[in-house]
Amino acid sequence: MHEIRAKLDWFEAVILPHQAALRGRLSRILRSSQDLDDTVSEVLARAWSTEDWARVDHGRAYLFHIARNLIIDEARRDKIVSFEQIADLELLQSHTILEDQLHARSELRWLQDFLPQLPRQCRHVFHMRRVQEKSMREIAEELSLSVSTVEKHLAKAVLLIMRARWQREETILGPRTAGTADARATDESGHRSESSDTRYSSS
Amino acid sequence: MKADIEAKAATLAIRLPDAGEAERADIMAWVAQNPVHAVAFARAESAWKDSERLKALGFDLPADEDSADEVIVPVETGKGISRRTVVLSSVAAIALAGLLPAIRMLGPGPESFSTQLGEVREVRLADGSVLHINTDSEVQVTFSKDRRLLRLVRGEASFDVAHDTARPFDVEAGDTVTRAVGTRFTIRRREDDVELTVTEGIVSVRDGTGQEARVAAGHGAQITPGAIAAAALDPQTIARRTAWQDRMLEFDGLTIGEAVAEFNRYRPLPIVVADPSIASLRVGGRFGVAESDKFLGALQAGFGLKVIERADGKVEILSKQ
Numbered sequence: 440m441h442e443i444r445a446k447l448d449w450f451e452a453v454i455l456p457h458q459a460a461l462r463g464r465l466s467r468i469l470r471s472s473q474d475l476d477d478t479v480s481e482v483l484a485r486a487w488s489t490e491d492w493a494r495v496d497h498g499r500a501y502l503f504h505i506a507r508n509l510i511i512d513e514a515r516r517d518k519i520v521s522f523e524q525i526a527d528l529e530l531l532q533s534h535t536i537l538e539d540q541l542h543a544r545s546e547l548r549w550l551q552d553f554l555p556q557l558p559r560q561c562r563h564v565f566h567m568r569r570v571q572e573k574s575m576r577e578i579a580e581e582l583s584l585s586v587s588t589v590e591k592h593l594a595k596a597v598l599l600i601m602r603a604r605w606q607r608e609e610t611i612l613g614p615r616t617a618g619t620a621d622a623r624a625t626d627e628s629g630h631r632s633e634s635s636d637t638r639y640s641s642s
Numbered sequence: 643m644k645a646d647i648e649a650k651a652a653t654l655a656i657r658l659p660d661a662g663e664a665e666r667a668d669i670m671a672w673v674a675q676n677p678v679h680a681v682a683f684a685r686a687e688s689a690w691k692d693s694e695r696l697k698a699l700g701f702d703l704p705a706d707e708d709s710a711d712e713v714i715v716p717v718e719t720g721k722g723i724s725r726r727t728v729v730l731s732s733v734a735a736i737a738l739a740g741l742l743p744a745i746r747m748l749g750p751g752p753e754s755f756s757t758q759l760g761e762v763r764e765v766r767l768a769d770g771s772v773l774h775i776n777t778d779s780e781v782q783v784t785f786s787k788d789r790r791l792l793r794l795v796r797g798e799a800s801f802d803v804a805h806d807t808a809r810p811f812d813v814e815a816g817d818t819v820t821r822a823v824g825t826r827f828t829i830r831r832r833e834d835d836v837e838l839t840v841t842e843g844i845v846s847v848r849d850g851t852g853q854e855a856r857v858a859a860g861h862g863a864q865i866t867p868g869a870i871a872a873a874a875l876d877p878q879t880i881a882r883r884t885a886w887q888d889r890m891l892e893f894d895g896l897t898i899g900e901a902v903a904e905f906n907r908y909r910p911l912p913i914v915v916a917d918p919s920i921a922s923l924r925v926g927g928r929f930g931v932a933e934s935d936k937f938l939g940a941l942q943a944g945f946g947l948k949v950i951e952r953a954d955g956k957v958e959i960l961s962k963q
Contacts, residue, residue, distance in 0.1 A: 443670045443680075450680070451688040458685075480644075484677035487684075547695055548888055554696075569693040575660070590656065597652040600689040601682075 446492060453498040454486050456546065461502045463608035468510065479605075482506045553603055557596055564589055565596040647682045655686035756780035757797070760908040760932060762889050770804035771811065774887040776830075777908045777931070785809075798830035800887055803843075817850025818865045825859070828884055836865040839875065839883045889931045898923045898941070898959070905934040913938070914958040920947060 462479050469475045482505050495501050554562060564582070567573045568589075575593075579586045654669045661669060673683045757763045757775045765773040767783060769790060775781055779797020783790075788808065792801070794815040803811045803822045813820045815829050818836045825843025829836060838847055844858040847870060855870040857863050860880070863872040875883075878894045885892040893901045899921030906912040908931045915921045923945060929937050938949045941959060948962045 443674050447673065447680070447684055447687065450684045451691070455684055455688050480678075480681070483681045487677040487680045546692065550692060551696060554693075565693070569690075570697045572697070590653070593656045594649070594653040597656060597686050597689050598649055600693075601648060601652065601685045604685070604689065 446487075449492055449495075450487060453496060454483070454502065455498075457499040457502050458483070458604065459607040459609040460499060461506060462605075464503065465506060466608050478506070478509065482509060485509070549607070550600070553600065557599055561592045561596045561599070564592040568593055644678075647678060648686070651679070651682035651686040652689075655683060655690050658687070752782040752784040752793070754780060754782045754795075756795075759910055762886060762931065767804075769806060769809070772802040774800040774802075776800075776886050794829055794831050796831060798828065798886070800826070800828040800884065802826045817867060818847060820845050820847045827857075828887075830883075834866065837883075838863040838865060839880060841880060841884060885928070886931060890928060891931055892928050894926050895924050896926075897921060898925055898945075901925055901937070902959070905929075905931075905937060908932060909934060911955045911957070914952075914956050916958065917961060920959055920961060 458479070461482060462475065465478055465482075466475055469478055482502055485505050486502060489495060554565070557565065564578055567578045567581070568575070573581070575586050575589045578584070579589045582589070650672075654672060658666065658669055669683075673680050755763070755765050755773065755775060757777055757779050759778045761777060763775045765775065765781075767773065767790075768785060771790070773781060773783075773792075776798040779799055780795040781799050782793040782795060784793075785791075786809075790806070790809050790811045792811070792813045794813060799813075801811070801813060801822065803825050811822045813822075813829055815831045815836045818838075820827065820829060820838060822843065822845040825845055826841045827845055828839040828841070830839075838845070838857060839862045840857050840859050842859050844856055846854055846856045847863060847865060848854045849865050849870055850867045853868070853870055855863065855872055857872050860874060861872055862875045862879070862883070863870050865871075878892075882892045882894060882896075891901075891904050893904075896904075899915055899918075902913045902915050902921075913934060925941075925945075927937070927940065938957065938959070941947045942949055946962050948960045950958055950960060952958055
């Protein structure tokens with residue numbers, strides 16, 4: 440049981456924050472939303488099944504690695520994607536540390552924007568529990584509801600947040616060459632030419 | 643099927659914090675059953691846990707939601723229905739407000755977006771790019787067929803640029819022009835220089851004398867006429883320079899003088915630190931942009947300083963003697 444708890448903590452901290460980035464990238468390669476859902480599910484399930492999970496600390500890179508292998512496997516089997524698209528997937532690398540940090544912010548901001556869209560009672564109960572830190576019993580008393588009704592509202596709020604997050608695609612703004620290539624480019628100051636522009640903008 | 647598992651995971655995740663030993667073991671057993679359960683539970687639990695951080699942000703629901711007696715009004719009554727209508731129409735108004743700039747952006751003239759003191763604003767442009775505009779700032783936007791031109795008239799803004807090779811995205815801050823194709827960066831216009839921070843992709847920047855440099859993600863540049871000083875930034879510096887986009891200020895080893903200067907950008911009346919021995923003390927912390935009172939409270943508690951309100955309304959930090 441402790442093992443499961445530790446693994447959950449790892450999965451929530453290292454893997455899940457990159458769910459939207461994974462979906463965003465896969466959406467460039469997989470056209471149907473069914474394929475997209477299935478592939479995201481499968482990648483996350485494989486990530487969960489990692490044996491030596493404690494050694495994985497770059498969730499984004501790890502998810503993309505699994506996704507790439509999965510897509511290559513499927514491409515060989517069913518030809519659902521072209522190898523050109525796989526090359527596209529290879530191109531998409533990430534600046535991990537920086538993105539992780541920016542991510543935590545945008546996620547919180549997203550949540551803040553999303554909550555007002557919850558159904559009224561559901562949102563209200565959620566706010567009382569999470570922001571005002573009232574217990575389920577206190578909320579039940581205050582609103583003259585049963586504890587189980589309060590629980591239903593909270594569960595619904597969580598479910599709606601989960602689903603909305605699932606649909607989220609972190610947009611990829613422009614192509615990203617590997618961090619090292621970018622760093623090199625900075626060092627050569629000046630002399631920007633049109634050709635070097637295209638180098639960074641072809642996708 | 644999948645929906646059932648998600649719903650079950652949501653219920654278990656909200657029960658777990660209050661669960662006793664036996665129930666806890668049951669929940670973990672359900673999680674351990676297969677990866678589909680585990681992933682669903684982790685998603686639910688992280689939605690639950692992340693919402694806790696809203697408290698720190700001072701997140702609040704709109705005022706009309708505060709009164710508990712209104713909430714228990716059944717939806718069937720006239721009042722309930724009209725309240726729901728009100729909520730819906732205000733949502734529609736927000737959506738419409740979001741669309742308006744997009745529609746007007748198609749016109750030829752520049753569109754101006756500005757913020758008042760203390761305000762931080764997010765604007766979505768017609769091309770999908772997003773601007774975050776910091777306190778007391780102004781950005782003018784002109785889109786044409788082959789160029790997206792933005793002028794930072796004053797203050798600071800961050801640019802989350804939608805990818806469009808055909809139309810480069812140029813930000814002018816005085817004589818400094820920063821060009822991006824698809825990246826994210828922040829520009830702050832100060833009295834003597836322009837500060838650039840790149841958080842994604844790569845931009846090229848040109849100063850008033852025509853000198854150019856490329857600046858990539860994780861780097862920043864200080865631009866003065868005739869000189870572009872680019873350097874790699876550590877993650878803390880980037881966090882500090884971009885925190886305002888979440889209406890937060892981050893200090894990591896800043897002096898009190900520097901921290902106060904940051905808060906003063908959002909205050910109508912400044913905080914004054916006349917004593918240099920106080921101004922040079924180093925502080926760390928994370929505050930909302932409007933939480934200068936909290937910051938002052940922390941200084942009094944943690945540094946043994948005294949905060950007084952002067953006759954002119956300004957607040958001054960003094961040492962306690």
